[in-house]
Amino acid sequence: MPEDFITLTFPDGATKKYHKNITGFEVAESISKGLARNAISITLDSDILDLDAPITRSGEIQINTWDSEDGQYTFWHSSAHLLAEAVQELYPEAKFGIGPPIENGFYYDIDFGEESFGQEQLEAVEKKMIELARQKSNFKKRNVSKDEALKFYEERNNEYKVDLIKELEEGTITFYEQGNFTDLCRGPHLPDTSSIKAVKLTKLAGAYWRGDVNRKQLTRIYGISFPKQKLLDEYLKQLEEARKRDHKKLGKELGIYMMDSMVGPGLPLWLPNGTVLRRTLEHFLREEQKHRGYQEVITPHIANIELYKTSGHYPYYKDSQFNPMEVDDDHYMLKPMNCPHHHRIYSNELRSYRDLPVRLAEFGSVYRYEQSGELNGLSRVRGFTQDDAHIYCTHDQLKDEIKNVIDLTQFVFKTFGMPVDIRLSYRDDNDEKYGGDYEYWERAQKEIKEAADEMNLNYKIVDGEASFYGPKIDFIIRDAIGRKWQLGTVQVDYVMPERFDLTYIGSDNNKHRPVIIHRAPFGSMERFVSILIEHFAGDFPLWLAPLQVKVLPISEDYNAYAKHCADKLTALGTRVEVDSRSEMIGGKIRDAETAKIPYMLIVGERELENGTVSIRRHKSGDIGTFSLEEFLSKVDEEIKNKHLPPSHLEEE
RNA sequence: GCCGGAGUAGCUCAGGGGCAGAGCAACGCUCUCGUAAAGCGUAGGUCGUCGGUUCAAAUCCGAUCUCCGGCUCCA
Numbered sequence: 001m002p003e004d005f006i007t008l009t010f011p012d013g014a015t016k017k018y019h020k021n022i023t024g025f026e027v028a029e030s031i032s033k034g035l036a037r038n039a040i041s042i043t044l045d046s047d048i049l050d051l052d053a054p055i056t057r058s059g060e061i062q063i064n065t066w067d068s069e070d071g072q073y074t075f076w077h078s079s080a081h082l083l084a085e086a087v088q089e090l091y092p093e094a095k096f097g098i099g100p101p102i103e104n105g106f107y108y109d110i111d112f113g114e115e116s117f118g119q120e121q122l123e124a125v126e127k128k129m130i131e132l133a134r135q136k137s138n139f140k141k142r143n144v145s146k147d148e149a150l151k152f153y154e155e156r157n158n159e160y161k162v163d164l165i166k167e168l169e170e171g172t173i174t175f176y177e178q179g180n181f182t183d184l185c186r187g188p189h190l191p192d193t194s195s196i197k198a199v200k201l202t203k204l205a206g207a208y209w210r211g212d213v214n215r216k217q218l219t220r221i222y223g224i225s226f227p228k229q230k231l232l233d234e235y236l237k238q239l240e241e242a243r244k245r246d247h248k249k250l251g252k253e254l255g256i257y258m259m260d261s262m263v264g265p266g267l268p269l270w271l272p273n274g275t276v277l278r279r280t281l282e283h284f285l286r287e288e289q290k291h292r293g294y295q296e297v298i299t300p301h302i303a304n305i306e307l308y309k310t311s312g313h314y315p316y317y318k319d320s321q322f323n324p325m326e327v328d329d330d331h332y333m334l335k336p337m338n339c340p341h342h343h344r345i346y347s348n349e350l351r352s353y354r355d356l357p358v359r360l361a362e363f364g365s366v367y368r369y370e371q372s373g374e375l376n377g378l379s380r381v382r383g384f385t386q387d388d389a390h391i392y393c394t395h396d397q398l399k400d401e402i403k404n405v406i407d408l409t410q411f412v413f414k415t416f417g418m419p420v421d422i423r424l425s426y427r428d429d430n431d432e433k434y435g436g437d438y439e440y441w442e443r444a445q446k447e448i449k450e451a452a453d454e455m456n457l458n459y460k461i462v463d464g465e466a467s468f469y470g471p472k473i474d475f476i477i478r479d480a481i482g483r484k485w486q487l488g489t490v491q492v493d494y495v496m497p498e499r500f501d502l503t504y505i506g507s508d509n510n511k512h513r514p515v516i517i518h519r520a521p522f523g524s525m526e527r528f529v530s531i532l533i534e535h536f537a538g539d540f541p542l543w544l545a546p547l548q549v550k551v552l553p554i555s556e557d558y559n560a561y562a563k564h565c566a567d568k569l570t571a572l573g574t575r576v577e578v579d580s581r582s583e584m585i586g587g588k589i590r591d592a593e594t595a596k597i598p599y600m601l602i603v604g605e606r607e608l609e610n611g612t613v614s615i616r617r618h619k620s621g622d623i624g625t626f627s628l629e630e631f632l633s634k635v636d637e638e639i640k641n642k643h644l645p646p647s648h649l650e651e652e
Numbered sequence: 653g654c655c656g657g658a659g660u661a662g663c664u665c666a667g668g669g670g671c672a673g674a675g676c677a678a679c680g681c682u683c684u685c686g687u688a689a690a691g692c693g694u695a696g697g698u699c700g701u702c703g704g705u706u707c708a709a710a711u712c713c714g715a716u717c718u719c720c721g722g723c724u725c726c727a
Contacts, residue, residue: 107722119657205722206655213724217654220722248720252663261700261718317727337727371653371725372718380726467727486726518727555684582684590688604686614687622687 008061021054025191028063038065040195041074041188048074050141050188066227076101078139078178078190079129079199079225083108085181086128087221091115096183097160097209097218104482105224109207111160117219122201125221133196137179139189146170149184160209160218198232199225245480247533248377254538254546254596256529257378266375266382268526273546276575277532278525280544282363285387285412285521292408294359294389299341301365305331310499311340312435316468322369322382338364339518342390343500346514351504356514357393357401363525364388378530379485385525391517392502398515402451402473402490409475409488409521410455417644418535420487421476422457424448425465435468440494445471448492469495475523480534487523487531492516538596539619539647543639549576550597551613552588554604556580561608565601565628574635593618598645601631619647 004020008027018027024042028035028051042049043062048070049055064071080099087094087110094115099108110117144152146165152175153161161184165173176185178193190196203222209215226232243249251257256274263269270278286296305324308314314321317336324331335341342360351358365385374380393401413420426445427434434441448471452459459473466472475488493516496502503511522528532540542548549569553562562578569576579588585602592600600616607613607625614625626634 117656203721204656207723208654211724213654217723219655222722259719265718313727320726339727366727368727373653373655373723374725376720469727481721489727491727552687554686557684582682582690584683584685584690585687586685587689588687593688600687602687606686616687 006055007058008055009059011060011062018055020056023052023054024049024061024063025051027055027061031063035063035065040064040066040071040190043068043070048188050139051191053141053188073101074188075190075196075227076106076225077188078193079196079223080106080108081139081176081178081181081183081185081189082129082133082193082196082199082225083125083201083221083223084110084183085132085179086125088181089128089132090121090124095156095158095160098164099183102222105202105222107220107222109160109209109218109220111216111218117204119204122204122221126199126201126223129196129199132179133193133199135179136192136194138192139187140177141187141189142175142177144173144175146173149173149175152182153184163210195227196225197227198229199223200232200236239481242480242482245534245537246377247379247480247530250533250538251378251530254533256533256546264382265372266370266380268378268381268383274529276546277540277544278529281522281525281528281532282387284415286361286363288408288411289359289361289389292359292404293357294361296361297342297345298362299338299345299364300335301367302332302334303341305333307340307344308333308336311337311343311496312468312499313337313340316435320369322367334367335364336366336368338362338366338386338388339390339496339516340500342388343496343502343516346390346392346502347500351392351514353394353504353506353512356504357391357397358514359389359391361387361389378526379479381526384527386520387522387525387528388518388520391519392497392504392514393517394504394506394512395515398492398517399447399451399454401517402448402492403455405490405517405519406451406455406457406473409490409519412488412521413475415642416532416535416541417648418477418531421484422452422459423465423474423476424452424459424461425467425472425474426461426463427466427471428464430464433464433468434466436470436495436498441466441471444492444494448473448490467491469493472518475521477531479531485527485531487528488521489519489523491518493518536645536648539645540596540598541642541644541648542598542635543642545596545598546575547577547595547597548574548639549599549601549635550588550592550595551576551578551601551603552585552592553578553580554585554602556582558603558605558608562601562603565603565613568628568632569635572632572636574639589616599635617646619645 005017006020007015007017009015025036028039039051041051041064043064045059064074084096084099091112093113095111097109149165150162174186175182176187176189201221201223205220206217207220208217254273255271257268257270259268321336322334324333345360346358363385367383370380370382391401427441470491470493472489472491474486476484477487478484496516497513502514504514506512551562551566553559559580566576566578589600596618598618602614602616612625612627613631615623615631617623
């Protein structure tokens, strides 16, 4: 091929020849006018480029519009610049840090100096952004030398950009300009500001420069923008919907839990309905574990500090534990984890290789001193209960045991129809963060990966996320407003067996070290329940619902028959109540619907005469009249098989 | 811990130096009803807490507690 031609491959596999140095815009134009009009940037192989940048090589090309992730990324990146331009207009002294696009929008970190910046100021900036966007300023790219770049920001006393530029290579530094605003930036950007039609500045936060608590805290402005007002309206509506499933709101409405300032922050009190929910979950896992060879144990909530010094937890996590208390001449601590207690139980008897694996399980409550700003409903608390277990096995058994545990965890999430992300958490090069020998780590990381591969898990490997004693598999889920939380975890540990001098007698009659697997499918009952509430939006599967059936007599004349139906259900073990208030049936139905009770049984003259019940399902409405016996077996079947609620099945 | 918001009846919220408000819930009475709200009435408050300014503070100021959104952290 002659040198001045390149070949571009499109997402559908088609290829086309172009002159070298053709721009992305021209390529788009060659396909259709509409595409050229909507084009935002292009992605060449994995690089996102400006629309007017000359394309110098062959490769796979994608024209990015608003409908692609890369297109939105470009759109929001330019919006961040627009935000900065608006701030600069209103606050000429403001100094800019970084302003990247994020998953939903963008932010910019800004040093306002002595100026105070609050909610009220946000609106003015928002208005200014729209005003500036309408001026249709072009985003102009310019190559600058390192000296020139440094000089530019030194003149403006912007130590943040200087800090950034110092780390850049000569020859790779570019500035982007739009209107009166110039920014250090690698791009790419929109052709001009005019496509930014709707802007909402959503949050104001403090953010440390470079994420370092010891450096200055800048003001971070979060925002989101769209090419159409309608899209912004939809986004805001969606946010509002999401807030309706917030477990803090539903937890209160459904009587799941409460917080009380006299009890203390981060210390949830489980209300009767929440307790039913939690105990049902515990029973579910306890039964499953029984079938899988676990033995349950119970350990106290405090222990001598020596226990945690032996485990090595104490020096690593000193700051996130409640202060020790003095008892006689010793120091005791609220337990921040269950593992050391279980290790002592393991050591309580001489173990033979014939006994392994030993699987010790406990719903163990632990207490951790989380920073006050971190506490969040049931998701992040200072006292919580882990569905903890420790498996002591031989090296040969390790991989199979990991697979068993993964299988259990998958089974749990499948039962609730929950989508989870799986992460293999490895160590990084910061040796101070981890205990134990490097070669153990290598081995554990390898075993985990092999097990995950053999189970066909779809995972991501993340370095630096391991615990201090070993690598792990984490199960991550998102809450109603998109935040990620870790639920289940499976961790391999070669360190604790050494520290606690754990042994078993092998077939060779010698002592050997077992390996430990730490695991918690739910993670913590508190966090799991918070996610469960949001996942089902309070519309729980029948087997989990705190109140499963409400019997609604048409009038007081049918209270006795309603009671009769309820008694039959109670005898079956169903959680049932009768609404015998002197309300009209419509009112009773409404109250039961808003309380999200799965089944309503309406009984009046017709039902009394025929020994039937009229069934209403939450969210689905009237589903017809059945004999009481039919309903009993229907409920029984639905509970036994842990059906998901109808509303949820439709969504899947 | 840090930055920004918020806290008024059981719940959702209005009021913003001059008598503490509404809807829902609760309680009482009437109604006895067929698939998402019956009617009337009654009661309910140290306006998170402590202090200051003022003739007068729910309202202005300061401190503090708790909650929410971020940052940092997260066994």
